[in-house]
Amino acid sequence: MSRVVLDPTSERSLPVRARLPRLASLEGVCVGLLDISKPRGDVFLGRLEERLRERGARVVRFRKPTFTKPAPVDLRQEIAVHCGAVVEALAD
Amino acid sequence: MLVAPVLAELARRGRLTVYSQDDPGFPDGLAAVDDGGLEVSWHHSVETVPTLLRVEGGREVARAVGWERGEWEALAGAGGLGAGLPAWRPGCGSRSVEPEVAAELAVRFGAGRLQARRVALAPAEDEHEALYERGWTDGLPVVPPTERRVLAMLEGTARRPEEIVAEVPPDLVPCSVEKVAVNAVMAGCKPEYLPVVLAALEAACTGEFNAHGLLATTMAAGPVVVVNGPIRRRIGMNAGRNVFGQGSRANLTIGRALQLVIRNVGGGRPGEVDRATHGNPGKLSFCFAEDEEGSPWEPLSVDLGAQRGEDTVTLFPGEAPRTVLDQLSRDPESLARSFAACLRAMHHPKLALIFDCILAVSPEHARVFREAGWSKARLRERLHELLQLPGSELVRGAGGIAEGMPEQLAASTIPKFRQGGILIVHCGGGAGLFSAIIAGWANGEIGSRPVLRRIRS
Numbered sequence: 001m002s003r004v005v006l007d008p009t010s011e012r013s014l015p016v017r018a019r020l021p022r023l024a025s026l027e028g029v030c031v032g033l034l035d036i037s038k039p040r041g042d043v044f045l046g047r048l049e050e051r052l053r054e055r056g057a058r059v060v061r062f063r064k065p066t067f068t069k070p071a072p073v074d075l076r077q078e079i080a081v082h083c084g085a086v087v088e089a090l091a092d
Numbered sequence: 093m094l095v096a097p098v099l100a101e102l103a104r105r106g107r108l109t110v111y112s113q114d115d116p117g118f119p120d121g122l123a124a125v126d127d128g129g130l131e132v133s134w135h136h137s138v139e140t141v142p143t144l145l146r147v148e149g150g151r152e153v154a155r156a157v158g159w160e161r162g163e164w165e166a167l168a169g170a171g172g173l174g175a176g177l178p179a180w181r182p183g184c185g186s187r188s189v190e191p192e193v194a195a196e197l198a199v200r201f202g203a204g205r206l207q208a209r210r211v212a213l214a215p216a217e218d219e220h221e222a223l224y225e226r227g228w229t230d231g232l233p234v235v236p237p238t239e240r241r242v243l244a245m246l247e248g249t250a251r252r253p254e255e256i257v258a259e260v261p262p263d264l265v266p267c268s269v270e271k272v273a274v275n276a277v278m279a280g281c282k283p284e285y286l287p288v289v290l291a292a293l294e295a296a297c298t299g300e301f302n303a304h305g306l307l308a309t310t311m312a313a314g315p316v317v318v319v320n321g322p323i324r325r326r327i328g329m330n331a332g333r334n335v336f337g338q339g340s341r342a343n344l345t346i347g348r349a350l351q352l353v354i355r356n357v358g359g360g361r362p363g364e365v366d367r368a369t370h371g372n373p374g375k376l377s378f379c380f381a382e383d384e385e386g387s388p389w390e391p392l393s394v395d396l397g398a399q400r401g402e403d404t405v406t407l408f409p410g411e412a413p414r415t416v417l418d419q420l421s422r423d424p425e426s427l428a429r430s431f432a433a434c435l436r437a438m439h440h441p442k443l444a445l446i447f448d449c450i451l452a453v454s455p456e457h458a459r460v461f462r463e464a465g466w467s468k469a470r471l472r473e474r475l476h477e478l479l480q481l482p483g484s485e486l487v488r489g490a491g492g493i494a495e496g497m498p499e500q501l502a503a504s505t506i507p508k509f510r511q512g513g514i515l516i517v518h519c520g521g522g523a524g525l526f527s528a529i530i531a532g533w534a535n536g537e538i539g540s541r542p543v544l545r546r547i548r549s
Contacts, residue, residue, distance in 0.1 A: 003219060006237045007209040008274045008356040010265040037538075066538040068305030077537050 022086055027056040032083035036067040045089050051053065057085075094181055095142050097157050098174040105170055111185045113141065133188040134197045139389065140183040144168070157185030181300030186340040195240055203239045204261055205253055210239075223278075226358055230376055234278035245273040248283030249290060250549055258297035260358035262365040267293070267357045272349070275356055279349035279377075284327045285342055287547050288405060289349045292317045292379070295545040296350060302540045306409045306533060307360040313513055313533035314370045315354075316410035317347050317379035318448070318517060320393035321403030323547055329381035332521040335452075336380060336413050336528070371411040380519060386455050387518035388462035389463040391419045393461035395468070395515070396544040403547035408450055408515065408535035409540040418457070424464040427457060428471060430526065432478035436508055438531045442496035444506045448513040448532035448542065451475075454520040457527045470515050479508035510535065513544060 023029055027079055029053050033045045049059045064071045079086050101120055102108045127133055135282040136145065136152065140527050146154040146167050154165040159181045165173050187193055192322075213236075220233045228234065237240065244268070246253055253270035257516060259280045260267045267275060269290065277290050296315050305311060319329055331338035338344070354360045356398040362368065368375070372448070382392045393404040416434045421427035439447055461471055483504040488496040497506060499537050533539055 003213045003236070004210050004238065005219075005223070006214065006236060006239065006242050006274045007211055008271065008278060008352070010260075010263060010267075010271075010357050010359065011209050012263070012265065014263075044525055065419065066305075067336045068309065068534055070304065 008068045024058075026052060026085075029057050029060050029084040031057045031059050032079045032086040033059060034079065034088040035041055035061065035063040035069065035084055036088065036090065037064050043089075045055050048087060048089070094177060095174065098159075098164065098177070101173060102170065105168075111411070123516060126342075129404060130188040130197055131201065133186055134201050138186045139189050140184055141186050143186070154504060177479060179498070191489065193246065195226050197517075198243045200241045202243050203416065206239060206242060206270060206496035207254065207268070207306070208242075208270060227350075228278070229465060230351060230355060232376070234352070237274045237277040237281055241277045242270070242273050245277050245283050245286055246270065248273075248286035249292065256295050260293070260297055260353060262307060263359040263361065265357050265359070267353060270350055270359050272353055275352040276345075276349040279352050280341065280345040281349050282327070282345075285346050285349075287403075288317075288319060288323065288342075288346050288549055289353075291405045291545045291547040292350045292407060294351055294544040295405055296354070298543050299392040300541045301407050302411070303354065303358075303360075306540055307354065307358075307440070310367050310369045311533055312368060312370050313409045313413040313531075314375035314378060314411070315350060316371065316374065316408040316530060317350065317402070318392055318406040318408065318450070319346075319379065319381045320384065320391045320398070320406070321401060324381035324384075328533055329441070331519050332385035334385075335519045335521075337376075343354075343379050343381070344377050347374075347377030350379075351375065351377060361400075370459075372400050374412055378410070379454040382517050383455065383519045383521065385514035386458075386521070388458050389516070389518060391513060392517050396542065398544060398546065404544050405547060406515075406542055406544045408448075408542045408546060410450060410530040411533075413452065413528040413530050415524075416527040418527075421525075422459050424466045424471070425474075427460050428474045430477060432475050433477065434529060436479060436481070436513070438508075440495055442493060444481055444486060444491065444497060444508045445510055445513075448509065448515065448535045450517055450532075452513045452517050452528040452530065452531040454527050455518070456523060456525050458518050465476070473513055473518060475514055476509065476511070478505060480505050481508055485520065 033049060051057050060082055062075060069079045071090055099110055099119055099122055107499060110122050110124040111127040113127055113133060116124040116126040126297055140157045144156040144164055144167055145152050156167050156168050161179050166172055188197055206451060213219055220238045223229055223234055223236060231264050251269045255269045256266045257269055258267055258274055272290055272293060276286055327342050329342040360366055382391050392406055396406060398404045416431060418427055418430040421430055438449055483501040483506050486497040486506055487499045487502045488494055490496055
């Protein structure tokens with residue numbers, strides 16, 4: 001006799017999206033740097049910004065209100081509109 | 093059956109339909125409808141035979157339970173019923189409420205209201221292994237959530253199965269009462285625990301509590317559930333000996349159910365969104381009750397705005413409890429100083445203001461404050477006074493330790509805890525001159541605040 005149980009999960013299957021192709025060059029590309037508001041994240045991103053500019057990228061800095069919560073929708077949208085690439089940086 | 097002649101009288105006087113749970117041939121000449129399958133009895137929630145229903149326009153408008161002459165006469169609009177019978181007899185239990193039968197009927201007639209996907213396990217599958225392999229457990233075996241068990245669990249609340257309780261992080265999935273019940277069955281809950289689990293989930297899924305961040309953090313903390321109010325005793329929660337330990341089904345399974353909902357419905361699993369470096373054993377379950385009856389103070393729920401006597405849960409982002417040992421202090425100042433000395437070291441002696449705590453005071457320690465007439469507010473104020481720390485000792489580099497507060501605070505006095513950051517709970521027992529500290533996680537706007545929710549039946 002088969003036994004039947006109820007599914008305890010959300011019963012959702014997450015869509016898998018293909019990654020965008022890797023950028024051929026950073027020349028002229030707007031790169032977003034997202035600071036997640038952890039201590040010294042600004043130091044790490046500052047150095048990253050220098051290196052990216054050396055390679056011809058334009059850099060725009062963004063900041064999450066707190067590292068403990070996902071980035072607000074508006075901030076994600078703003079990054080998506082302005083940037084061709086983004087680096088989200090952990091710190092500590 | 094006692095009322096057989098009455099049924100014959102009613103049948104002669106007007107429209108009567110008799111339903112029989114066992115023998116439709118009885119009473120003679122009434123052509124009773126066979127309800128041997130108990131469908132009509134179940135759907136009308138008949139608990140006693142005989143039960144007389146008055147139906148108008150297809151709807152029940154009144155019922156008489158057992159035999160009480162006046163009641164039957166009023167309901168039937170007929171006098172002189174059952175002249176030779178005693179005035180009152182209580183009747184017998186309906187077959188539909190016999191425990192085993194009732195559970196079967198609930199599945200037969202009630203399972204249709206359950207919306208969760210059914211998963212059939214193959215005959216050769218071990219059910220515990222099957223549930224583990226599907227990724228539905230926390231590493232311990234779970235109770236298989238059958239329709240029968242989930243329906244029984246739903247009897248623990250008046251809320252409808254399809255009602256949405258909360259959006260559960262990290263996937264922000266709207267979670268129904270039914271899904272909570274499924275996971276509560278798996279955790280081992282009894283139906284009477286379900287309202288506590290529902291309230292705990294509501295509290296955990298608020299923006300203030302920030303269960304997403306608490307799940308994702310590399311720190312060890314997880315949700316800690318503190319229960320206040322009469323429900324603690326009604327459902328047999330432990331507030332006394334070994335209060336944080338093993339042995340109490342209510343404590344352990346309520347906390348576990350919350351974590352299973354976050355795992356299974358919210359999608360929060362270790363190694364995925366849960367990035368804890370060490371975690372702590374309480375992430376399986378950390379739920380306990382306050383000993384209100386033995387406390388010299390008002391309970392935690394009252395500190396957080398509830399009325400005494402209200403059933404509440406308080407969610408706190410905390411890690412494993414750590415003992416404060418003081419077996420010599422017999423005056424409150426000395427004991428407060430012990431508490432402060434231990435609290436200062438919480439997370440790091442040089443870090444301040446970032447974390448809240450629960451200070452769980454045992455009965456024998458609480459007695460010291462009771463006998464000296466110290467209120468909870470006085471103890472809390474004294475702890476704050478004792479935990480005003482010189483910035484010069486806390487700043488980065490001080491004491492030869494790189495970790496610490498920013499250097500510009502060197503000339504400041506820095507409180508270890510923000511105002512309201514020390515939550516005092518009375519629990520544990522019976523003997524033992526120990527208290528305990530449950531260290532918190534990033535507090536306030538950047539992290540999490542303790543959240544109280546009232547428990548609804």
